[in-house]
Amino acid sequence: MDMHTILLFALASLTLNLIPGPDVIYIVSNTMKGKASAGTQAALGLGVGYMFHTFAAVFGLSALILSSAYAFMLVKYLGAAYLLYLGISSLRNFMKGESKLTLPDQKPETTNVFRQGVIVSVLNPKVAMFFLSFLPQFIDTSLSSSATQQLLVLGLLFCGLATLCNSAYAMLGSWIVNSAKASRFSRIIEGVSGLLLIGLAAKIAFSNNRG
16 A cells, blocks of 8 residues: 555545534534533544444455455445545535534533443444445555555544544534634535545546556
């Protein structure tokens, strides 16, 4: 796995994790309910859940690669289609100027926030779908390193970056939500992320690399 692939993956991961989604709302809600420490606990809990999905994706995709190269290619293209859908959805939100930084009226309890974060992440089918769609796009089976090793490295890198971004939201949660620029911030992230996802999907669709 070359440095270009790792940097591209890191850039895509950071951009995706900055998008204010359900996980960010959960973290910021806990920060607003309690303290920054509560939001940090939520972020760490979600991170543990991401690890669960990482290992599930690593072993599942590795088994798929060993059993059928064609099946793995099918997963890659279906994943590319899903990323394209996410990209178009992000661009639509950007065009509409919709902000996802609106907190629900009912804020979560701060008791056992870490455990709740783990459960929320592990039981979220969208997270599993995302990992199965996102990770294969950066795997090259023609390299000397095994697909399992590549998947594990990328998965752990994603978990680390995701936890870092979520922790930043926990620390800045109150300021972000109360800021007059929150909507603008959310909209810019949506637009950039949408373009990145569509570009990634196009790269996959028109690439000659059969790895």
